[in-house]
Amino acid sequence: AKDAGRAGFTIYTPQLEEEQNRKALIERELRIALEVGGLELHYQPQVCAMTGRLMGFEALARWCHPKLGNISPDEFVSVAEQSGLIHVLGEWALATACKEAATWEYDDLTIAVNLSPLQLRDAQIVNCVRRVLAESRLSPHRLELEITEGVFVFDTAQVRHTLDELRALGVGIAMDDFGTGYSSLNYLTRIPLTKLKIDRSFVSNFHLGKADDAVVHCVIGLSKSLRLSVVAEGVENESQLQALQLAGCDILQGYYFGRPTNTPKAFIVAAYSQSI
Ligand code: C2E
Ligand code: CA
Numbered sequence: 126a127k128d129a130g131r132a133g134f135t136i137y138t139p140q141l142e143e144e145q146n147r148k149a150l151i152e153r154e155l156r157i158a159l160e161v162g163g164l165e166l167h168y169q170p171q172v173c174a175m176t177g178r179l180m181g182f183e184a185l186a187r188w189c190h191p192k193l194g195n196i197s198p199d200e201f202v203s204v205a206e207q208s209g210l211i212h213v214l215g216e217w218a219l220a221t222a223c224k225e226a227a228t229w230e231y232d233d234l235t236i237a238v239n240l241s242p243l244q245l246r247d248a249q250i251v252n253c254v255r256r257v258l259a260e261s262r263l264s265p266h267r268l269e270l271e272i273t274e275g276v277f278v279f280d281t282a283q284v285r286h287t288l289d290e291l292r293a294l295g296v297g298i299a300m301d302d303f304g305t306g307y308s309s310l311n312y313l314t315r316i317p318l319t320k321l322k323i324d325r326s327f328v329s330n331f332h333l334g335k336a337d338d339a340v341v342h343c344v345i346g347l348s349k350s351l352r353l354s355v356v357a358e359g360v361e362n363e364s365q366l367q368a369l370q371l372a373g374c375d376i377l378q379g380y381y382f383g384r385p386t387n388t389p390k391a392f393i394v395a396a397y398s399q400s401i
């Protein structure tokens with residue numbers, strides 16, 4: 126529906142108009158929600174592949190609108206990116222996640238926060254992360270920023286510089302959705318990554334002995350040679366778990382271990398009481 130016409134102009138259709146209305150509505154409501162505290166973070170556990178030990182959580186934004194109901198993060202994050210609200214949303218997510226993690230009784234648990242490429246293009250991001258760390262008193266090595274290959278549509282030299290500065294603060298940097306971004310791999314040795322996250326699309330077919338298996342093995346091998354730790358996301362069943370263990374994956378995340386939850390502390394208590 127959002128197709129540009131052959132001559133490069135947009136053809137307006139009722140469907141397109143409806144999409145535009147929805148976007149405008151979401152933008153207006155998101156602006157309000159960010160002011161009144163209408164968004165929440167949920168936390169999804171990440172576990173050690175070999176021992177099953179809880180390693181930390183990824184923070185994922187949730188928005189249940191009083192009238193519109195649940196709006197998916199894919200939808201509202203994209204509206205936030207198009208409207209400039211992503212900076213407010215991003216700072217809120219960082220601050221909320223760090224504050225929460227600082228209250229966890231086990232102070233080696235990590236907290237991963239998603240960063241939009243637009244946040245990385247903003248030179249203020251380094252000050253923002255520094256301030257959030259200071260205010261939450263979270264130790265920097267517990268924070269991990271998840272970026273995507275989408276950052277490379279911007280000036281790469283500037284992005285690299287910002288990532289170097291962030292890494293210098295002591296935080297980890299994970300490449301999310303690795304392998305889905307159609308970008309060349311030469312960035313791997315040029316930006317200060319600490320982790321690769323294998324995209325769910327490869328993980329869901331892993332163990333079937335198909336082409337996706339080769340990709341997973343390849344990413345795990347690559348991460349070992351680059352001395353990065355490697356996470357598989359979207360692990361949903363026992364056979365994926367076993368195959369990923371066998372393949373040497375370090376960390377696992379997915380519904381099999383836990384859905385994103387708004388009560389991470391309860392999850393932590395349960396995890397630690399089990400392992401005793
Ligand atoms: P993502 O960063 O790749 O997050 C992983 C997504 O996979 C999450 O979807 C998570 O709920 C889902 N997931 C986790 N395990 C499983 C599984 O076993 N099976 C299946 N089918 N799905 C699983 P979610 O929460 O809907 O988030 C979608 C995307 O929205 C995220 O993808 C991320 O790109 C974006 N997002 C969410 N929160 C934020 C945020 O605070 N800031 C930014 N910039 N983006 C965010
Ligand atoms: Ca992520």
Ligand code: CA
Nearest residue numbers: 301302322358
């Ligand atoms: Ca991901």
Ligand code: CA
Nearest residue numbers: 301302324325
């Ligand atoms: Ca994704």
